[in-house]
Amino acid sequence: MTLVLPRGWTEDPAVLDARRLDRSGVDPGGRPRAVVIAESVDDVVDTLRHAHAERIPVVTRGAGTGLSGGATAGDGxxxxxxxxxxxxxxxxxxxxVAVVEAGVITADLDRAAGEHGLRYAPDPASVAISTIGGNIATNAGGLRCAKYGVTRDSVLGLEVVLADGRIVRTGRRTVKGVAGYDLTSLFVGSEGTLGVIVAATLRLRPAPDEVATAALYLPDVDTAAAAAAALTAARIQPAVLELLxxxxxxxxxxxxxxxxFLLVQTDGAGAAIEMARAHEILAGFGEVRVAADPAEAERLLAVRRGALPALERRGRVLIEDVAxxxxxxxxAVTAISGISARSGIEIATMAHAGDGNLHPILVLPHGRELDDEVWAAAGEVFTTALRLGGTLTGEHGVGTLKRRWLADELGPDVLELHHRxxxxxxxHAILNPGKALP
Amino acid sequence: MTLVLPRGWTEDPAVLDARRLDRSGVDPGGRPRAVVIAESVDDVVDTLRHAHAERIPVVTRGAGTGLSGGATAGDGxxxxxxxxxxxxxxxxxxxxVAVVEAGVITADLDRAAGEHGLRYAPDPASVAISTIGGNIATNAGGLRCAKYGVTRDSVLGLEVVLADGRIVRTGRRTVKGVAGYDLTSLFVGSEGTLGVIVAATLRLRPAPDEVATAALYLPDVDTAAAAAAALTAARIQPAVLELLxxxxxxxxxxxxxxxxFLLVQTDGAGAAIEMARAHEILAGFGEVRVAADPAEAERLLAVRRGALPALERRGRVLIEDVAxxxxxxxxAVTAISGISARSGIEIATMAHAGDGNLHPILVLPHGRELDDEVWAAAGEVFTTALRLGGTLTGEHGVGTLKRRWLADELGPDVLELHHRxxxxxxxHAILNPGKALP
Known part of the structure; x- marks a missing residue:
């Protein structure tokens, strides 16, 4: 095999520096050896053949919006x-079904599907800036997961370039299919360590004609959680259920x-009926505001959307993600408040309450580093999630930030299976080494 | 490590003979060396330790209702x-959430969930006689998949005994979670070749309060498919959409x-609204019967349910499963009719039309073996599915019956990944060797 230096290869320091970090706040130090800005699947193949032959680590990158350090690129x-x-x-x-390349911005796909009355259901907060490939690599979640599932639930098939440059296709275009192992799901969430996902066949769903939105303020998180639990007990399936x-x-x-604060959306043909039932239940907990029109719904959603920017104005944020x-x-929220009180680190929690996915946001004074005390507090958050039967990461991935806690969740035998x-x-462990696994 | 002959070990020929076949019609010949009727996870551990040390193949078995030969047990x-x-x-x-052992009959779980207003969504035709473990091992489907997904979509976590007898837990109790690779999905559908699933954490869903049912007879399959496509185009999401x-x-x-014949069910809070829309669309294709009450709905469902027994009365059936x-x-249905005409083998097709999953039923005269001509016709069915961008098996698995076609679907590189x-x-390849993979 003749090695070709991939098209799009550059060693320009400005280009390298612009692509060595993600949004996690982690800096691995050093400088990448090169950047390849792929214009085609062939460029990916050439890059991996080269890297495989020369045993050079490859960090695959979409928009670099990850929060766990999975796309940070170290020296060489x-x-x-x-x-x-x-x-x-x-x-x-x-x-x-949609067939898209990995670099498509998620919101662009959703918009394109929308022109046909369809939608791409997963809606991570980064939807406007993150790529489908990155979403798949981290099995991204979002608000609508409560009803429509995570990214994995929308991925039918993948086109992947393996570490040695071979192109393979997994999965299929049909919703059902059990020929062979579910390698598609194995690639989803593997954070660039098993192959480079270059394209995907994705499931689209009908965009709901009806959406109903309501919200209420409650005295405390216990009451909000009780209200959310009452909806579950009444077997209502919200499309969105958010808690601040x-x-x-x-x-x-x-x-x-x-x-x-609790925000509820129902959608689909039964949206109004479900919302009426939800209203009746929630009214037992507080004064419910049901949006009379889309503009009012937007105002209620704006409360939820405004939380992170408000916290970011107060300091440097470390966005955590347990379930x-x-x-x-x-x-969990009460325990996290306790960690905040003990450590003296401000921690505010927003949650996808429909699936128990909490985002405790550690807010640090501007200029403070992610020092040992910060990680000690974050570590307590993770330990709390595990103690309550949960997980270190609901939708952001392990990246580099959570590697040291992963063994606590998986145990040594499962971890050994991962390495195998x-x-x-x-x-040769050239694909994003040092990420996702300890 | 001291080897213990597992509790429940028997070499009684009657017990062996009662457990060496499944419902595929495949007979591998010979006689198993032993049967272990496990009463506990420890019995499974002891069995695998023994088998691993002695390099004896292990065929795991639930109720033996599989249709692909995955649970047939050969000599030794x-x-x-x-x-x-x-x-x-x-x-x-x-x-x-439910936590159940592998041998639980699927309908028993659904019934137990029903006492709490919940249900276990996957409903393979064998639901009354098959086990959860078998359903997971084959990633079983069913009628409700159209809206609620396949077995994989309801499996949150697994307890698995590995080939060497170690017990591991994969996945979690939360709906979301991305710590580590998705080994849970990898075990789902792996047909007993990666580990022995002994228990599972399963997702339950609210049982819908409202269900609406309708059916109509149509002049031909093309018209029925056009009617189904019109529902899709109108962005209606049936819970059940069946075609005969x-x-x-x-x-x-x-x-x-x-x-x-086309059968449609909608469910959930919007069931009646969705059915009204569906009715309007379907009325353009034929005379729609909307069930006025549960008894009439049962009569419409009975048409669908009666198809396989009616075919079984005509001869020996080979139930195929492509998507x-x-x-x-x-x-696909037209091509299958052509295969039937050319081969002289009667083939009737029923379909989960909501997800393109076809069950062509080859009906053979009583006493006829599954000879080369039968397999040639079945092979043409598989080739047709692949040519149309589909898969060899939508929900029954590869077992032994479809191994020889699997490479055509997966290709050599993906197959190599499977073996790795x-x-x-x-x-040591002791787990169900010779199944699922060529």
Whole structure:
């Protein structure tokens, strides 16, 4: 095999520096050896053949919006930038399927599907700036997961370039299919360590004609969690169920109302009926505001959306991401408040309450580093999630930030299986080494 | 390590003979060396330690209802029968989760969930006789998949005994979670070749309060497929969408109506609204019968349920299971009719039309073996599915019956990855060797 230096290869320091970090705040130090800005799948193949032959680590990158350090590139690595693989190859209305390249911005796909009355359901907060490839690599979540599942639930098939440069296709275009192992799901969430995802066949769903939105302020998180649990007990399936704690609310407005905020959306043909049932239940907990029109719905959603920017105005934020069984959610938020009080580090929690996914936001004074005390507090948050039967990361991934806690969740035997699987796909460990696994 | 002959070990020929076949019609010949009827996870551990040390193949078995030969046990194997691991360990209403052992009958779980207003969504046709463990091992489907997904979509976590007898836990109790690779999905559908699934944490969903049912007879499959496509185009999400072709209908009643039959259910808070929309659309294709009450709904469902028994009365059936993109469904049914005409083998097709999953049923005269001509016709069915962008098997698995076609679907590179993954989990290839992979 003749090695070709991939097209798009550059060693320009400005280009390297612009692509060696993500949004995690982690700096691995040093400088990548090169960046390849791929314009085609062939460029990816050439890059991996080269890297495989020369045993050079490859860090694949979409938009670099990850929060766990999975796309940070250390000294001597090749950064493989897929952002220009941004073609929507196909949208099939009849099959409710899209075939897209990895660099497509998630919101662009959703918009393109919307022109046909369809949508791409997963909606991570970064939807406007992150790529489908990155979403798949981290199995990104979002608000609508409560009803429509995470990224994995929308991925039918993948086109992947293996570590040695071979192109393979996994999965299929059909919703059902059990020929062979589910390698598609194995690649989803593997954070660039098993192969380079260059394209995906994705499931689209009908965009709901009806959406109903309501919100209420509550005295505290315990009451908000009880209200959320009452919806579950009534077997209502919200499309969105979001919770903000008092620390979030006071960042938004120190003199504002309430110790907790709950936002509910229902959607689909039964949206109004479900919302009427939800209203009846929630009215037992507080004064419910049901949006009379889309503009009012937007104002209610704006409260939720405003929380992170409000916290970011107060300091440097470390956005955490744990999940617990829904029944343990209030306990988790209370425990996190306790960690905040003990450590003296401000922690505000917002939650996708429909699936027990909490985002405790550590707010540090501007200029403070992510020092040992910060990590000690974050570590306590992770330990709390595990103690309550939950997980270290609901939707952001392990990256570099959570590697040291992963063994606590998985245990040594499962971790050993992970390393064996990784070796089966990437025997020379050139794909994003040092990420996702300890 | 001291080897213990597992409790429940027997070499009684009657017990062996009762457990060496499944419902595929495949007979591997010979006789297993032993059967272990496990009463506990410890029995499974002891069995695998023994088998691993002695390099004896282990065929894990639930109820033996599989249709692909995945649970057939050849000469010298150990059959590991999990049917007595039938405890529902927990049903959590608050978390909408069940924790069950592998031998639980699927309908029993659904019934237990139903006592709390919940349900276990996957409903393979064998639901009353098959086990959760078997359902997971084959990633079983069913009628409700159209809206609620396949078994994989309801499996949150697994307890697995590895080939060497170690017990591991994958996944979690939360809906979201991205710590580590998705080994849970990898075990789902792996047909007993990666580990022995002894328990599972399963997602339950609210049982819908409202269900609406309608059906109509149509002149031919093309028209039925067009009617189904019109529902998709109108962005209606049926909970059930089933199609019978003319050959099914004439087996049910040679003088009965129509060349095709379409059954539609909607469910949830918007069931009636969605059904009204569906009715309006379907009325353009034929005379729609909307069930006025549950008894009439049962009569409409009975048509669908009656098809297979009617075919079984005509001869020995080989139940096939391919899936194609929904837009290619009519083409697939027409091609299958052509295969039937050319081969002289009666083939009737029923389909989960909501997800393009076809069950062509080859009906052979009583006493006829599954000879080369039968397999040639079946092979043409598989090739047709692949040509139309589909898969060899939508929900039954590869087992032994479809191994020889698997490479055509997966290709050599993906197949090589499969073998590497298998070796990572089971280095001595003692777990159901000769199944699922060529």
């Amino acid at each position: 690595t090749i950064v493989l930038d897929l952002s220009r693989l941004d073609r929507i190859r196909e949208i099939s209305v009849a099959d409710q 704690d008092g620390a979030c609310l006071s960042a938004i407005d120190p003199r504002g109302p309430g110790g907790a 617990v069984p829904r029944s343990r959610m209030a306990e 699987v990784r070796s089966a796909f990437d025997p | 194997t150990i059959v590991l029968d999990l049917s007595r691991l039938d405890r529902i360990r927990e049903i959590s209403v608050a978390d909408q 072709d003319g050959a099914c209908l004439s087996a049910i009643d040679p003088r009965g109506p129509g060349g095709a 194609v993109p929904r837009s290619r469904m009519a083409e 993954v298998r070796s990572a989990f089971d280095p």
